[in-house]
Amino acid sequence: METEDYHIVYLTPDLKRSTFEGKEMRKEVVFEHHMLIWLISGQSKITLADAVHEFKGGDIFLIPRNKLAAITTSSVQGEPYRAVAMYFTPERLKAFYKKHKPYRAPSPLDKVRVFTRHPLLESCMVSLVPYFDLTEKLPEDIAALKIEEAINILRTIDPELDGMLSSFERPGKINLGDFMGKHFMFNMSLEKFGYLTGRSLSTFNRDFRKIFNTTPQRWLTDQRLELAHFQLAEKKRKPVDVYIEAGFENLSHFSYAFKKRFGYAPSEV
Structure with a gap:
């Protein structure tokens, strides 16, 4: 870039x-x-x-x-x-x-x-x-x-x-729940998440559904919105300072998803 x-x-x-x-x-x-x-x-x-x-x-x-x-x-x-x-x-x-x-x-x-x-x-x-x-x-x-x-x-x-x-091993299959709980705020592709947890994309999606009972996309959005809401409400931060750290690419998409989830805009928290 x-x-x-x-x-x-x-x-x-x-x-x-x-x-x-x-x-x-x-x-x-x-x-x-x-x-x-x-x-x-x-x-x-x-x-x-x-x-x-x-x-x-x-x-x-x-x-x-x-x-x-x-x-x-x-x-x-x-x-x-x-x-x-x-x-x-x-x-x-x-x-x-x-x-x-x-x-x-x-x-x-x-x-x-x-x-x-x-x-x-x-x-x-x-x-x-x-x-x-x-x-x-x-x-x-x-x-x-x-x-x-x-x-x-x-x-x-x-x-x-x-x-x-001198170690050339690929990432081994690790605990998916622990890894995603620590890394959900990183805006990475599902393929990359799969690779880092030692899984193909199809295996990643299958294992993810077994653990979280939902799709990766929906779960990631929910977790990121919860993190953003916490930062806004408890840390008193501004939306422009929060959305990237929470894993969203741009402010408009973040604001739309936030209002859809909570019923009010980020600026109203």
């Missing part, structure tokens, strides 16, 4: 620089690959189902794959949001572990890790910056070397990460 204020430059499909010059932007994503991020300037808030992480310029952090998240980026005192990100795709990681034996047994760790001001990792990320000014394409062998360097540094800093990076 690019807008007038938000720009992305790709060196390769797994190396990118992001710049946002507006006041604030929020988007919901699924981190399909492990992602190492160096936040050069600005601020970033990453909201997961079980935690909220806030980062500022200079922070370096690693987000595990298959995580649903809402990301809020913002400028700070005239300084735009700028970040360099490195994706660790299965192809890159499998190539690495063909040459290097893991320190630990594969383990799907799922916590965000922070490595701010670590000299090895910081120098690795800083070294990428000049490449974004190239007029020609970055040679693939150089990109591979930089990603391999980052993996080597991470597994040296924290051997537990080696177990995570």
Whole structure:
């Protein structure tokens, strides 16, 4: 996604620089690959189902794959949001572990890790910056070397990460009720919800009906409206500040669904 204020430059499909010059932007994503991020300037808030992480310029952090998240980026005192990100795709990681034996047994760790001001990792990320000014394409062998360097540094800093990076399992079948109860406010497709719970779309729909005795669409709308009503009534927040966090794409759809459910507009709560 690019807008007038938000720009992305790709060196390769797994190396990118992001710049946002507006006041604030929020988007919901699924981190399909492990992602190492160096936040050069600005601020970033990453909201997961079980935690909220806030980062500022200079922070370096690693987000595990298959995580649903809402990301809020913002400028700070005239300084735009700028970040360099490195994706660790299965192809890159499998190539690495063909040459290097893991320190630990594969383990799907799922916590965000922070490595701010670590000299090895910081120098690795800083070294990428000049490449974004190239007029020609970055040679693939150089990109591979930089990603391999980052993996080597991470597994040296924290051997537990080696177990995570060397794990290539797809999400296993997990408790659907628990997962949906924690993630209903993320505006994702049913296919994505199914994948993250270890199910095909048809199995997801079937299991969902067994547990909740209704369709996923109807249940998601009800849960999101209840959350929005709570935020409006108990937290005294405004509709414009609530609808996105509750999982609605736009204010008009939220207002229509809210009034249909409760009999009055969000502004009347």
